[in-house]
Amino acid sequence: MSGPAPRRVVRLLALLLMRWSGLGLALGFAAFQMWVEVAVAMLVALAQVVAWRHRLPICWEAAVSAACMIAAVSSFLLLFERFPWWDIPVHVTVTGVLAVLVAHVVRRGVPSPRAIVVTGAVLAVVWELMESAGARWVDSSIYVAPADTALDIAAGVTGAAAAALLWHRTGRAERRRARPAR
Numbered sequence: 001m002s003g004p005a006p007r008r009v010v011r012l013l014a015l016l017l018m019r020w021s022g023l024g025l026a027l028g029f030a031a032f033q034m035w036v037e038v039a040v041a042m043l044v045a046l047a048q049v050v051a052w053r054h055r056l057p058i059c060w061e062a063a064v065s066a067a068c069m070i071a072a073v074s075s076f077l078l079l080f081e082r083f084p085w086w087d088i089p090v091h092v093t094v095t096g097v098l099a100v101l102v103a104h105v106v107r108r109g110v111p112s113p114r115a116i117v118v119t120g121a122v123l124a125v126v127w128e129l130m131e132s133a134g135a136r137w138v139d140s141s142i143y144v145a146p147a148d149t150a151l152d153i154a155a156g157v158t159g160a161a162a163a164a165l166l167w168h169r170t171g172r173a174e175r176r177r178a179r180p181a182r
Contacts (some may be wrong), residue, residue, distance in 0.1 A: 004042075004166070005061065007018075010179075012023075016048050016061055018048070018061065018065045018066075019049070019052045019061075019064065019065070020046050020048070021044075021048070022041050022042070022043075022044030022045030022046075022047070022048045022068065022069065022072070022158055023045040023066075024039050025041040025045075025069070025072065025073075026041035026042050026044075026045060026168060027031050027092045029041055029076075029106050035129075037072075037075075037076050038057040040072045040075055040076075041072055043068070043072070044065075044068040044069055044071075047064050047065070047068045047098065047101065048061075048065050048068070050062065050101060050105060051064040051065065051101050054101075054104060054105050056100070056101060056104055057066055057170070058168065060100055060101070060167075060170075063097045064097045064098065064100075064181075067093045067094045067096075067097045068097075069088050069096075070088050070090070070093075071093075074086060074090060074114065078170070079164045083097055087148075087152065087155075088152075088155045091124070091152050091155035091156050091159065092155045092156070092158055092159035092162070093159055094159070095120050095124050095127070095155070095156035095157075095159040095160055096120065096159030096163030097159075097163060098120075098147065098163055099116045099120030099123055099159070099163055100164075100167050101119070102119050102123065103115045103116045103119040105120070110171060111167070113164035113165065113167065113168045114164075116132075116160055116163060116164035116167055117157070117160045117161050117164050120156055120157055120159060120160020120161065120163065120164075121153075121156070121157050121160060122150065123156065123160075124153045124155075124156025124157055124160070125153060126151070127156070128144075128149045128152055128153055129145055131152075132144050132149070143148075151173055175176075
């Protein structure tokens with residue numbers, strides 16, 4: 001079997017993995033009754049399905065899927081506890097791609113870079129409020145020092161700004177390719 005058929009099969013398998021790996025991870029955790037991890041994996045699955053169903057460009061859909069999956073697996077493997085610095089690149093990346101996703105959904109199409117940055121700032125603040133509530137009412141071991149909270153919000157806004165720049169550049173390149181040649 002050679003030619004385009006194997007490529008289609010590989011592409012289909014890659015899309016299935018990208019769109020359903022969060023649910024697969026949740027099912028795996030559920031088999032071992034790891035309920036907190038199931039909840040985290042279901043958040044990954046939610047982001048994957050929303051990115052897919054709202055027709056986020058495929059490169060951004062892949063970025064959402066990968067970033068959220070990396071964050072979930074990092075939590076499961078306790079990477080945030082083992083490597084305190086790991087929190088920052090995860091905040092930058094996840095907030096950036098989720099800002100693009102949420103702005104895309106809310107705007108029902110192509111969001112402006114400003115909308116992406118504002119969305120990222122809101123997401124970063126909401127995440128930190130949820131983390132603080134979790135530390136108070138769910139698990140007192142959640143680390144919520146004021147300096148860490150400020151750094152996490154700054155990392156999220158930085159990620160959103162970087163994502164907005166990338167979104168603008170990739171969108172401009174796509175529009176240029178779509179223009180008829182003169």
